[in-house]
Amino acid sequence: MASSASPTRVKICGLSTEATLTAALEAGADWIGLVHFPRSPRHVSLAQAAALAARARGRAERVVLLVDPDDALLAAAVEAADPDLIQLHGSESPERVAAIRARTGRPVMKAIGVATSTDLAAMPAYVAVADRILLDAKAPPDAALPGGNGRRFDWEILRGAALPAGTMLSGGLDAGNVADALARTGIGAVDVSSGVETAPGVKDPARIAAFVAAARGGR
């Protein structure tokens, strides 16, 4: 499948320091992701999220990643980070996604875990209520995290699938495979976390720059 003519849009997720946030911004990331999920090695407190989001204001869209948040956490996260997009990476139902979007007044991106083509059956119900869909590799049942595991899925599953505009691809992407992923899927936006790290939670400026360049067709 051919990739779209417009430049690939890139999200760098799991940023937790000023230095790596700056690296993502200087590399030209379209979205910067802040993970608020205590089990994650990329977890940032809401105070940290607020400070990082403030630095990114006007330079990239700020994404707060939450996993099955309750209403109190949602309110606190929105108040602290003023996100441009809320990424829901848990088992939120379509009804809950709609409620979160209405309650917060913020655009919402819903992650859908993909292991086989049958997982795409969940997509239409979420397309109806979310602003964006994120297709990520489905986490194994015993995984500590529902995402951010550096696992990819078989992109051929997406061949011929009707994907909504704005769909984002993630799961095990890195500078070495992102061009292939884009060429195979035709998706115009990608999200990466583990693939730009030297260890879980430790982002690497050089890998961030290489990933953005590779996603945009550089070598």
Ligand SMILES: O=C(O)c1ccccc1N[C@@H]1O[C@H](COP(=O)(O)O)[C@@H](O)[C@H]1O
């Ligand atoms: O990054 C995390 O720690 C994380 C925690 C909980 C849910 C999702 C998380 N990250 C998201 O997972 C995908 C894939 O990441 P990776 O590149 O395979 O490591 C990505 O969309 C992240 O936003």
